[in-house]
Amino acid sequence: MSVILAKNLTKIYQETAVPVKALNNLSLEVTEGEFTAVVGPSGCGKTTLLNVLGGLDSPTEGTVELAGTDITQMKESKLIDFRLRNIGFVFQAYNLIPVLTTLENIEFIMLLQKVDKATRNKRSLELMREMGIEDKASKRPSQLSGGQQQRVAVARALASKPKFILADEPTANLDSVSTANLLDIMAKLNREEKATFVFSTHDQRVIDKARRVVTLEDGAIVSDEIRQ
Amino acid sequence: MMLIKIAWKNIWRSKGRSLVVIGSIVVGVWALIFGTGFMNGFIVNYMAEIINNDISHVxxxxxxxxxxxxxxxxxxxxxLKAEKIRSWEGVEGATTRTIVSGMISSAQKASGIQIRGIDLENESVVTGLDxxxxxxxxxxxxxRNPIVIGDNLAETLKVGVRSKVVLTFNDGNGQITAGAFRVAGILNTSSVNISERYAFVLQEDINRLVGLGDQVxxxxxxxxQQQEEAQIISRYxxxxxxxxxxTWREIAPELNLLQEMYGSMLYVLMGIILTALIFGIVNTMLMAVLERFKELGMLMAVGMNRIRVYFMIIFETLFLGIxxxxxxxLFGWMTIKYYETYGVDLSSYSEGLEAVGYSSILYPYLEGNTYIIVTIGVLFTALIAALYPAWKAVKLKPVEALHKI
Known part of the structure; x- marks a missing residue:
């Protein structure tokens, strides 16, 4: 079953003096449980593609169906709610809420979804254990290393069991040990929780772990490799 | 609850900046409370002095x-009427006066005055002249013929206690009459009328000279304090x-105007101080929003809707006010309470103040509901100040905010 179905996506940025075509008639289908890496050189449109797939940006042309719902014509307020209930985001710079603890950051999305306290606690503890950060529950982001912060960000993204997770260069700011740990955790969650991951990356270690590698060039897919 | 918790924690992210704004609110509110109390004290003391020492309520x-x-x-x-009035409920005192316009002369100078023939005992009750x-x-x-005059008049006439002065006036038939009086006492007061425009004599002395008998x-x-003047007038x-x-409002309309000013003084001061505060709060909150653009973008990206973001900023601003x-x-209340007891000593300005009828010791005065009005005013100000930064926050596009450095 496809969780992402993008058809003929074109994105042209008009804000610059010379319009830039970031996506060029791109189509992509991602099915449930995939562990997909979107790769390519800088400026090839990876981040734009993830933004459009996540409903953060709208395409100039084409449609995006997420879990069977066309989000391209959706109003902003509905789109925010749709993102809340269906998509998990992991950002390159972690983007945790600095005034909240690890536990509160992980619970944050569930709080927005009005999940009851007992369920929130149970799920957060479960994820912290899986991420190996259960002893950091009361720490603030500033008290954690980069790798620990990114694990909190992944746990936050997974907490509400979204249909899929979009991760934009999740390992870009991590050292090799933290990267390896994070990839192991993501791969494990993909296997055990059937979490669908789509991430953009330059990192060969991430690419090596991916089961599907989509390569972009000038806003178009130039190769789509599925590995066993 | 979550929004409130995050908003409260957010204001302490930049402790120094928040403390500066909170400090300016503290000083602003203190200045508002003390300023209003001080200005009201001026008005209330002045009105009380004129009503209690000079014109009375009715x-x-x-x-x-x-x-x-x-x-x-x-x-x-x-x-006879005054005697009956003294027994009425709500009446503290009633006195009679014979009033004659005339001239007072000493060996050296003369001055135009109002001669007031008073009932000694009742005058003391009504004006505290003694x-x-x-x-x-x-x-x-x-x-024989004692007279009491104010200190300014005594200075003008260059007379002292036991000096002789001559009063000249028209009698009941329009004939010019004069009488020799001797100064028994000199009044020391901030009331301009009593100090330089009135001369007090015994009612029987002046009545005898003008031929009024026992008329006043x-x-x-x-x-x-609680008695309505209108009820007494209606009964009379x-x-x-x-x-x-x-009533005193009709006798001295300028006092009525002062009383209206008293009511509006708080709002005038509140308008000035809180307007200044708005700019400080807007500046701080705008900085807080601009430096958190990326974070706010993330919040909206992961599903925090614009209404929640808007209220988070509103709460943060309200918390600064709270x-x-x-x-x-508290500081305002403590200052008012202290000066209510000890008074603000304005003696270095006393000459100028007394020239216009003010006392040199000022007792601030503030009604209890002023504290509630000021609290509401500050929270309302914080709310107004929050609107622009909150609007700025919700107008951002998550995708742009996330890519800001």
């Missing part, structure tokens, strides 16, 4: 008397028809 005259202060227009059975004696005594020690020109009535008119009874206002109110 005055009764012959309907024609106030036009030219002609001696012939006296109140029929004035003394307590204003600075030199000499309250009509004691002078056997004025009944001055002092009321209890129903019991003693034909005289002109007026943190600052109670301290400012």
């Amino acid at each position: 005055q009764v005259h012959h309907p024609e008397f106030k036009k030219d202060l002609e001696v012939k227009y006296s109140i029929n059975d004035g003394r 307590e204003m004696i600075g030199e000499g005594s309250y009509f004691e020690g002078i056997k 020109h004025e009944i001055a009535i002092l009321l209890d 008119q129903s019991e003693f028809n034909g005289d002109l009874a007026e 943190a600052g206002a109670p301290l400012g109110l």
Whole structure:
């Protein structure tokens, strides 16, 4: 079953003096449980593609169906709610809420979804254990290393069991040990929780772990490799 | 609850900046409380002094008397009426006066004045004239024609206690009459009228000289604080028809104007101080929003809707007000309480103040509901100040905010 179905996506940025075509008639289908890496050189449109797939940006042309719902014509307020209930985001710079603890950051999305306290606690503890950060529950982001912060960000993204997770260069700011740990955790969650991951990356270690590698060039897919 | 928790924590992210804003709110609220109390004190003290020492709450005259202060227009059975009024509920005191315009002369100078023939005992109750004696005594020690005058008038005439002065005036028949008086006491007061425009003599002395018998020109009535003047006027008119009874508002319309100013003083000061505060709060909150653009973008990206973001900023601003206002109110209250007891010493300005009828010791005055009004005002200000930063926050596009450095 496809969780992402993008058809003929074109994105042209008009804000610059010379319009830039970031996506060029791109189509992509991602099915449930995939562990997909979107790769390519800088400026090839990876981040734009993830933004459009996540409903953060709208395409100039084409449609995006997420879990069977066309989000391209959706109003902003509905789109925010749709993102809340269906998509998990992991950002390159972690983007945790600095005034909240690890536990509160992980619970944050569930709080927005009005999940009851007992369920929130149970799920957060479960994820912290899986991420190996259960002893950091009361720490603030500033008290954690980069790798620990990114694990909190992944746990936050997974907490509400979204249909899929979009991760934009999740390992870009991590050292090799933290990267390896994070990839192991993501791969494990993909296997055990059937979490669908789509991430953009330059990192060969991430690419090596991916089961599907989509390569972009000038806003178009130039190769789509599925590995066993 | 989550929004409130995050908002509260957010204001402490930049402690120094938040403390500066909270400090400015504390100082602003303190200044508002003390400034209003100080200004109200000026007005209330001034009004109380004029009402309690000079004009009283209600005055009764012959309907024609106030036009030219002609001696012939006296109140029929004035003394009898005053005696009855003194027994009315809500009346603290009532006294009668004979009022004659005239001239006072000493060996060196002369001055135009109003001669007031008073009922010693009741005048003390109504105006406390006896307590204003600075030199000499309250009509004691002078056997024949004692007179009491204010310090400014004494200085003008260059006279002292036991000096001789001559009063010249028209009698009841319009004939010029004169009488020799001797100064029994000199009044020390901030009231301009009492200090330089009135001369007080015994009612029987002046009545004898003008040929008024036991008639009087004025009944001055002092009321209890809670007593409505209108009720006393209405009762007077129903019991003693034909005289002109007026409240202090009609006798001295400038005091009425002052009382209206008293009501609006708080709002004028509040408008000035809180407007200044708005700019400080807007500046701080705008900085807080701009430096958190990326974070706010992330919040919206992961599903926090714009209404929640908007209210988070509103709560943050309100918390700055909530943190600052109670301290400012407390300091303001403490300052007012201290000066209510000890007074603000303005003696270095006393000459100028007393020239316009103000006392040199000022007691601030503030009604209890002022604290509530100020609290509401500060919270309302915080709310107004939050609107622009909150609007700025919700207008951002998550995708742009996330890519800001």
